[in-house]
Amino acid sequence: MRANREIALLSTIFTFAREWGLTEKANPCTRLRRNKETPRDFYAGQIVWDAVYTEAPSELRDAMDLAYLTGQRPADVLKASTADLNNGFLMVSQGKTEKRLRIRLHDGIDASNLSQFLDALLERKTMAGIRSSNLITNQAGLRMSYAMLRNRWDEAREKAAIKAEADGDSTLSATIRKFQFRDIRPKAASEIDDINHASRLLGHSTQEMTKKVYRRVGEVVNPTK
Numbered sequence: 001m002r003a004n005r006e007i008a009l010l011s012t013i014f015t016f017a018r019e020w021g022l023t024e025k026a027n028p029c030t031r032l033r034r035n036k037e038t039p040r041d042f043y044a045g046q047i048v049w050d051a052v053y054t055e056a057p058s059e060l061r062d063a064m065d066l067a068y069l070t071g072q073r074p075a076d077v078l079k080a081s082t083a084d085l086n087n088g089f090l091m092v093s094q095g096k097t098e099k100r101l102r103i104r105l106h107d108g109i110d111a112s113n114l115s116q117f118l119d120a121l122l123e124r125k126t127m128a129g130i131r132s133s134n135l136i137t138n139q140a141g142l143r144m145s146y147a148m149l150r151n152r153w154d155e156a157r158e159k160a161a162i163k164a165e166a167d168g169d170s171t172l173s174a175t176i177r178k179f180q181f182r183d184i185r186p187k188a189a190s191e192i193d194d195i196n197h198a199s200r201l202l203g204h205s206t207q208e209m210t211k212k213v214y215r216r217v218g219e220v221v222n223p224t225k
Contacts, residue, residue, distance in 0.1 A: 003034075003035055004034045004035055007029050007032055007034065008029075010029050011027055011029035011030070014027045014028065014029060015027060039212060039213045040183075040186075040213075041216055042178055042179070042180070042183050042216070043183070043186070043187065043190060043216040043217055044179050044183050044184070044187050047172065048172070048175055048176055048179055049187070051160040051161075051163070051164060051172070051176050052064075052153075052156050052157050052160045052176065052179060054160065055155075055156040055157075055159040055160045055163070056152065056153075056156040057139075057152055057156070058124075058139075059136065059137065059138050059139065059144060059152070060149070060152040060153060060156055062121055062135070062136055063077055063078070063136050063144060063149060063181075064181075064184060065117050066080065066117070066135065066136065067181070067184040067185065067188075068184050068187065068188050069112075069113055069114040069117060069188075070090065070092065070103055070114065070188075070201070071185055071188035071189060071192075071198070071201040071202050072092060072094070072185065072202075073094065073095070073096060073182070073185060074146065074149065074181055074182060075095050075096075075146065076092060076093075076094055076095055077136065078136055078143070078144055078145070078146060078149065079095070079134075080092075080134070080135045080136065081133040081134050081135055082122070082133045082135065083133055085105075085118070088104065088105050088106055089102040089103060089104060089105060090102070090103040090105060090114065090118070091103075092203075094203050097203060099203035101200075101201070101203055103201070105118070118135070121135060125137070125141075128141075129141075149181065150181075153180075153181050157176060157177065157179060158177075160176050161173045161174075161176040161177045164176055185202065185214065186213070186214040186215070186216050187216075188201070188202075189201075189202055189210055189214035189215055189216075190214065190215050190216045190217045191217075195207050195210060195211065195215070198210050198214070198215070202214060
């Protein structure tokens, strides 16, 4: 994958050079063969999720919950703010694709789990005297940066892995260490029964991308008897 990314970068640089008139030569990357890529296939089950969640500080739990309930990428989770709450929707503008979504907070008169989470989060922020409009903040009320998220994630995951090891479950410990924050998005996609719903929530233009990359659990079937 690293080699493919570097070829793509060089190709983009050369394309700009042609557009700017710096060269008239053909792009040398065009005929280069890319390595076959296999999509990441890690699925964080409930035991793994609970193990990390238990060790996580409150701000990391908030980030995990918001990422799961919205199915959005880490960067979009971290930039979410109260300004994005509008007329019963959480407004999302995806940074990677510029896709715009309106995530419905209520189904009729019933509040969704996302709505309940946001209400509780905003109440806690008010009680703590945090005035920042950002939804995910640290204890001091500062917006959670990716570096801050990564440090808290690594620490909570390691604590969970060490605890599993101490309990004699080396297999669980090894699985926990494979869990990355970005796996929360495919976890959300995998646990939504309706593939159309999952695809729309993730902002995919086709269901094929959702199926190929983000659905990491098999079809539900019945046993022989």
